Amino acid sequence: MIWNEVKECMSRDEMRELQGRRLHKVVDYVYHHTPFYRRKLQEMDITPDDIRTVEDIVKLPFTTKQDLRDNYPFGLQAAPQSEIIRIHASSGTTGNPTIVGYTRKDIGVWSECMARCLTSYGVGRGDIFSVAYGYGLFTGGLGVHYGVETLGAAVVPASTGNTEKHVRLLKDLGVTGIACTPSYALHLAETMEKMGVSRDETKLRVGAFGAEPWTENMRKEIEERLGIKAFNLYGLSEIMGPCVSYECSAQHNSHINEDHYLPEIVDPVTLEPLPYGQQGELVFTTLTKEGMPLLRYRTRDLTSLEDTPCSCGRTSVKMTKIVGRSDDMLIIRGINVFPSQVESVLLSMPECAPRYLLVVDRQDNLDTLTVQVEVRQEYFDQGFDTLTPITELEKKISARLKSVLSISAKVQVKAPNSLERSEGKSKFVIDNRNIR
Numbered sequence: 001m002i003w004n005e006v007k008e009c010m011s012r013d014e015m016r017e018l019q020g021r022r023l024h025k026v027v028d029y030v031y032h033h034t035p036f037y038r039r040k041l042q043e044m045d046i047t048p049d050d051i052r053t054v055e056d057i058v059k060l061p062f063t064t065k066q067d068l069r070d071n072y073p074f075g076l077q078a079a080p081q082s083e084i085i086r087i088h089a090s091s092g093t094t095g096n097p098t099i100v101g102y103t104r105k106d107i108g109v110w111s112e113c114m115a116r117c118l119t120s121y122g123v124g125r126g127d128i129f130s131v132a133y134g135y136g137l138f139t140g141g142l143g144v145h146y147g148v149e150t151l152g153a154a155v156v157p158a159s160t161g162n163t164e165k166h167v168r169l170l171k172d173l174g175v176t177g178i179a180c181t182p183s184y185a186l187h188l189a190e191t192m193e194k195m196g197v198s199r200d201e202t203k204l205r206v207g208a209f210g211a212e213p214w215t216e217n218m219r220k221e222i223e224e225r226l227g228i229k230a231f232n233l234y235g236l237s238e239i240m241g242p243c244v245s246y247e248c249s250a251q252h253n254s255h256i257n258e259d260h261y262l263p264e265i266v267d268p269v270t271l272e273p274l275p276y277g278q279q280g281e282l283v284f285t286t287l288t289k290e291g292m293p294l295l296r297y298r299t300r301d302l303t304s305l306e307d308t309p310c311s312c313g314r315t316s317v318k319m320t321k322i323v324g325r326s327d328d329m330l331i332i333r334g335i336n337v338f339p340s341q342v343e344s345v346l347l348s349m350p351e352c353a354p355r356y357l358l359v360v361d362r363q364d365n366l367d368t369l370t371v372q373v374e375v376r377q378e379y380f381d382q383g384f385d386t387l388t389p390i391t392e393l394e395k396k397i398s399a400r401l402k403s404v405l406s407i408s409a410k411v412q413v414k415a416p417n418s419l420e421r422s423e424g425k426s427k428f429v430i431d432n433r434n435i436r
């Protein structure tokens with residue numbers, strides 16, 4: 001089934017023509033409504049009239065997460081505050097989070113795009129669909145929620161946490177579909193096994209998984225243990241949230257909702273555009289967004305694009321699985337974490353030396369973060385070699401990390417000069433998860 005055949009199956013020529021028209025419109029819109037872009041375009045001597053076709057996109061400036069941080073909170077918002085009806089925030093930077101405001105029309109587009117994804121997974125009216133992404137500032141919960149409602153299926157806003165209760169709900173309500181992170185899906189399977197609930201006691205048949213990278217092996221395991229078809233769902237808050245791209249019945253690469261989000265692949269170093277098939281950094285221009293439209297937003301996600309015909313009948317460009325990032329962002333239990341954020345928390349505490357190591361593991365299908373940090377010599381000399389104060393300091397750091405970054409980390413305080421030094425670039429992160 002296809003939710004919007006006109007948009008999802010239009011010829012490549014028609015799509016490019018539509019994108020060209022919308023691109024002109026969005027450039028005109030930001031030129032007149034976002035001083036940040038007006039200034040940038042004027043500096044580059046570009047007027048909206050210079051942008052008429054998709055090919056003209058190369059003339060436009062890039063936008064980065066740093067731009068959003070520098071203009072916190074509403075500097076890149078184009079719509080007047082009176083038109084904004086929802087505000088989300090993205091975790092994942094030192095200092096200011098990224099704030100995204102949506103107009104009523106934006107929420108409509110988001111819901112439509114999300115309905116396209118869910119239809120593509122085979123979800124429809126009569127389905128009972130549980131959303132186990134976090135509800136709140138994160139876009140996962142509410143984003144999928146509105147898509148399910150738009151589609152006309154019944155949504156169960158389960159959110160995250162309390163997995164045993166969730167398993168009971170799945171069973172008792174006859175839930176047929178679920179959306180959550182792929183690692184949470186495996187945790188759910190494990191909890192079901194521990195509770196003695198077999199996959200045949202549920203009616204689950206489909207899952208929408210994303211917000212973090214996952215592998216074909218994880219897909220096989222999720223499908224086998226939960227007895228479902230597992231589909232990829234990709235998105236990012238700055239562009240909209242979940243719904244930017246989605247897999248279809250072919251379960252091979254993800255169709256981009258490219259009438260709304262215009263994709264490009266660029267070399268992350270030179271920023272030169274790369275052709276289809278070549279791997280590089282994914283860049284999006286929002287074509288219809290009113291609240292916070294973005295030109296050439298650098299996602300930092302590494303992937304490639306392909307426009308070969310798909311067996312499902314959709315004609316939209318597909319992106320391959322995300323193979324990594326061009327920055328050092330980690331995604332731990334679905335939360336974006338930059339090592340520099342952890343560093344700034346550690347350095348705000350006088351006991352900690354600027355020597356640390358983040359170790360990321362996956363235990364029982366849930367990500368764990370261990371932060372090892374050296375204590376400063378002067379504190380060590382005051383008796384930190386005895387067990388009790390170290391435990392107290394570990395607890396204190398752990399609580400600070402939790403309150404500032406919303407992540408739970410196991411903290412190990414180390415003696416001065418005990419963490420391995422390297423000759424070349426210092427290694428701050430060891431990621432033992434095998435997710436590529």
Ligand code: DLL
Binds near residue numbers: 209232234237299331
């Ligand atoms: O993670 C939105 C989302 C929610 C997507 C629920 C899918 C499902 P952010 O918190 O802004 O938004 O994080 C965006 O997460 O740039 C990728 O690095 C990563 N990511 C999201 N989906 C996938 C996926 C949401 N399917 C960042 N595969 C993105 C790999 C993903 N990485």
